Amino acid sequence: MNLSTLRAPKKASENRKRIGRGMGSGMGKTATRGHKGQGSRSGSRLMRGFEGGQMPLHRRLPKRGFVNIFRDEYAVVNVEDLARLGEANITPEVLRKAGLVNRRKRVKILGDGQLTSALTVQAHHFSKSAEEKIKQAGGTTSLIEIKVAPVVNKYAQARAQKRAGKKK
16 A cells, blocks of 8 residues: 555545535425425424334333332442452542442442452442451451431421411
């Protein structure tokens, strides 16, 4: 390959499609929209997945199961990954810096792999086997408390305050 055999990629030098710029452009009159119909009208926007009135695919397919939107998601780290880090004190911050976990998720330690050195591990959750392996190696585990904000019903509070005001 040399400079004399170099060529531009296909369609690299083609001009963009200029729609509605007269009959000479080849895209005049209907401006590539066709004759009549919903798509030819101005302001035409269709719902994503709309199939012209036919029952859309996402409604034709059967739905199964249940998705819990309140589920707790954990970033999973194995014991062998902890051993590779080469640190004695392991916290979620250390794991984030090492690129093992995402910053938003809670950390769960699983027992896959072997551990030879004693480690002090802090995490939100431990599997039984991971806890056993860390303690067998002479290390310690400590759970990080998960802080959950109490659910406050503003309307119920306001009602209670009104009732308390009337009784006085």
